[in-house]
Amino acid sequence: MTKSTALEHKQKISSMQQPAWWHGAAIYQIYPRSFLDTNGDGVGDLPGIIERLDYVASLGVEAIWISPFFKSPMADFGYDIADYRAVDPLFGTLGDFDRLLGKAHGLGLKVMIDQVLSHTSSEHAWFAESRQNRSNPRADWYVWADPRPDGGPPNNWLSIFGGIAWKWEPRRAQYYLHNFLSSQPDLNFHNPDVRRAALDNVRFWLDRGVDGMRLDAINFCFHDRQLRDNPPKPLEQRTGRGFPADNPYAYQYHVYNNTRPENVPFIEELRRLTDRYPEAVTLGEISAEDSNATIAEYTRPGRLHMGYSFELLSSEHSPAHIRATVEGALAASAEAWPCWSISNHDVQRVVSRWGRPDSPPHLATQLTALVCSLRGAVCIYQGEELGLREADVPFESLRDPYGIAFWPTFKGRDGCRTPMPWRHTERGGFSTGTPWLPLPADHVVLAVEVQEHDPASTLQAFRRLMRWRHQQPALLWGDIHFLLATDAVLAFTRQLGNERLLVAFNLSPQAASAELPRVLAGAALSGHGLPEGKLQGAQLSIPPHGALFSRLA
Ligand code: BGC
Numbered sequence: 001m002t003k004s005t006a007l008e009h010k011q012k013i014s015s016m017q018q019p020a021w022w023h024g025a026a027i028y029q030i031y032p033r034s035f036l037d038t039n040g041d042g043v044g045d046l047p048g049i050i051e052r053l054d055y056v057a058s059l060g061v062e063a064i065w066i067s068p069f070f071k072s073p074m075a076d077f078g079y080d081i082a083d084y085r086a087v088d089p090l091f092g093t094l095g096d097f098d099r100l101l102g103k104a105h106g107l108g109l110k111v112m113i114d115q116v117l118s119h120t121s122s123e124h125a126w127f128a129e130s131r132q133n134r135s136n137p138r139a140d141w142y143v144w145a146d147p148r149p150d151g152g153p154p155n156n157w158l159s160i161f162g163g164i165a166w167k168w169e170p171r172r173a174q175y176y177l178h179n180f181l182s183s184q185p186d187l188n189f190h191n192p193d194v195r196r197a198a199l200d201n202v203r204f205w206l207d208r209g210v211d212g213m214r215l216d217a218i219n220f221c222f223h224d225r226q227l228r229d230n231p232p233k234p235l236e237q238r239t240g241r242g243f244p245a246d247n248p249y250a251y252q253y254h255v256y257n258n259t260r261p262e263n264v265p266f267i268e269e270l271r272r273l274t275d276r277y278p279e280a281v282t283l284g285e286i287s288a289e290d291s292n293a294t295i296a297e298y299t300r301p302g303r304l305h306m307g308y309s310f311e312l313l314s315s316e317h318s319p320a321h322i323r324a325t326v327e328g329a330l331a332a333s334a335e336a337w338p339c340w341s342i343s344n345h346d347v348q349r350v351v352s353r354w355g356r357p358d359s360p361p362h363l364a365t366q367l368t369a370l371v372c373s374l375r376g377a378v379c380i381y382q383g384e385e386l387g388l389r390e391a392d393v394p395f396e397s398l399r400d401p402y403g404i405a406f407w408p409t410f411k412g413r414d415g416c417r418t419p420m421p422w423r424h425t426e427r428g429g430f431s432t433g434t435p436w437l438p439l440p441a442d443h444v445v446l447a448v449e450v451q452e453h454d455p456a457s458t459l460q461a462f463r464r465l466m467r468w469r470h471q472q473p474a475l476l477w478g479d480i481h482f483l484l485a486t487d488a489v490l491a492f493t494r495q496l497g498n499e500r501l502l503v504a505f506n507l508s509p510q511a512a513s514a515e516l517p518r519v520l521a522g523a524a525l526s527g528h529g530l531p532e533g534k535l536q537g538a539q540l541s542i543p544p545h546g547a548l549f550s551r552l553a
Helices: 003-012 046-051 053-058 094-106 125-130 192-208 263-274 291-298 319-332 362-371 401-406 448-452 458-470 473-477
Strands: 026-030 063-066 083-087 110-115 166-169 174-177 212-215 281-285 306-308 339-341 377-381 479-485 489-496 499-506 512-515 522-524 534-536 539-542 547-552
Touching: 046 053, 046 094, 053 094, 083 094, 083 192, 094 110, 094 192, 110 192, 192 263, 263 281, 263 291, 291 306, 291 319, 306 339, 319 479, 319 489, 362 377, 362 458, 362 499, 362 547, 448 458, 458 473, 473 489, 473 499, 489 512, 489 539, 499 539, 522 534, 534 547, 539 547
Parallel strands: 026 063, 026 377, 063 110, 110 212, 212 281, 281 306, 339 377
Antiparallel strands: 166 174, 479 489, 489 499, 499 547, 512 539, 522 547, 534 539
């Protein structure tokens, strides 16, 4: 089935509510600094994205999500916004953005942008005004608090990037809250003027024609008005949320500095606004003490369309973990459409995180196939289609303040942010200048131009896989039901109407077999490009990092 016949099939589906474009969509994440630099300053830009949109469309994805390109001092590389409505000159102009949007739409790609509502840059005009004194018109736009009687910070809240979450402002003789860098002050969403201003900025981009927003740290908008201390977390529970082991952030239950009940009416307001743009989608980035429960709560009808889950972004990747994660998300809300991701600009690249130095190249294809077979949408980070490994960036070249603060136990996020290798040259065809982060030699040999000419490459396998996926409506929109998770094998079904697929992966580097809970009969589907497993009765046998897809009778 071609993509268009899959769409025709979609229109005929009666057993589920009509799927929207984002149901089962593959969303390609572009980190603009590292995509393609067209003006030789070493940093990628919007014209660079425009130049490579044909490439992105050729991957068989439905949409792009572009990480922030707004005016910013770049302390957190754009996640610190100084003007929500302006494009940073480093990246181009608003005119470039409009051209990008037009070209993407012409190619059939939806465009999602990042909206960082919970905090601004300390260089935003709102903060410049707010910090002056306690009586200016924006005095209450940020989270200001008096010191404790001993002069210390108002409570025990900690910043994700390490250390206390409060910074002293002499002009007001008060502290302000920053859940991230001290140059990323948190807005005070309890103030209705702040909520209005945030929504106005979102409206600005919806009016320009974007198809959706990834909402950065959306559960961080509100804080506890009483500024109560977060409770301490026992040692044995301090793992699993992706924080470096020596980050004190892991020592607390973050119940008062984020995920406050007031967030919910705000996201409902945000949804009411978005609904005026019928195709637009909201994808909330939600990392909370119980992320599944929070995603379920935030994606109930009238709230966000999808939650962006962190659970598969950690190093844990056993079949049992993947099963528990997906089942947990669906148990929390059967109607939810989670958005899965195994890689992004904040975590180690997945083939390094989940693989081993001697893993075969088709591991990358297997992991793409796995994440694209789960029920939900999926975000694919630039470079995953090439099978790039985490780059080893030396200390002298590190740019991420988080990594610089925690080096050497945690090297930060630069290793997944190095520039895209387009050509087999020293600078990878990324820039004529000096790239803002070095391109590793083992990435350059995997450059797009190299892989384009090799039918056996990871890139070509990616394209074939995405085309093949579009021919399997059950994989795009079907229900999911898990059958087993052993040390090596994960098996589940996807069902849409009468069509039921058995899907199984061997995540281990050895051949593996496993017994399904019952005998199943089916016809193996080939074309996905992975080493193929076999089903005999209830017995599965799958080659190392292979897969089995079977249409069940
Ligand atoms: C983004 C990070 C960013 C942080 C603060 C996130 O979760 O993905 O890159 O540093 O929010 O805005």
